Amino acid sequence: MPQIFVTADGGGEERSVMLRERINVADFESDRFAENLVERLGWAVLDAAEAEHTRDAADPEFEAPEAPQPQAKRRFERKSADDRVPQPV
Numbered sequence: 513m514p515q516i517f518v519t520a521d522g523g524g525e526e527r528s529v530m531l532r533e534r535i536n537v538a539d540f541e542s543d544r545f546a547e548n549l550v551e552r553l554g555w556a557v558l559d560a561a562e563a564e565h566t567r568d569a570a571d572p573e574f575e576a577p578e579a580p581q582p583q584a585k586r587r588f589e590r591k592s593a594d595d596r597v598p599q600p601v
Contacts, residue, residue: 516549518556520563528563531556 518531531552539545 516553518553518560520560520567522563522567528560530560530563 513534513536516531516533516535517529519527519529521527533549533552535549539549
C-alpha cells in the first residue's frame, strides 16, 4: 500500500518520522479526506522544520541557514480542541 512519510533530518543517518500515512487511490474520492491530508501534511512539515531548527541550534558546529521572516499568520496552525468546528460527514 502506498505511504507518505514526512521526516526531520537528525544529522547523519538519524531521522525522526513526523508523519507516516498509508493511502489508497480510493481515499481521494472524498474531498474531505484530501483536505484533511493536506492539513496533516502541513502540520508534519512545520513540526519537521521546527525539529531541524532546534537540532541545528543545539549543534554549534552546524551553520544553519537564515530562518525565514515571521509571517503575520501561519497557514497550517493547529487548532485547540475549543476552536474545532464540526464538519458535516
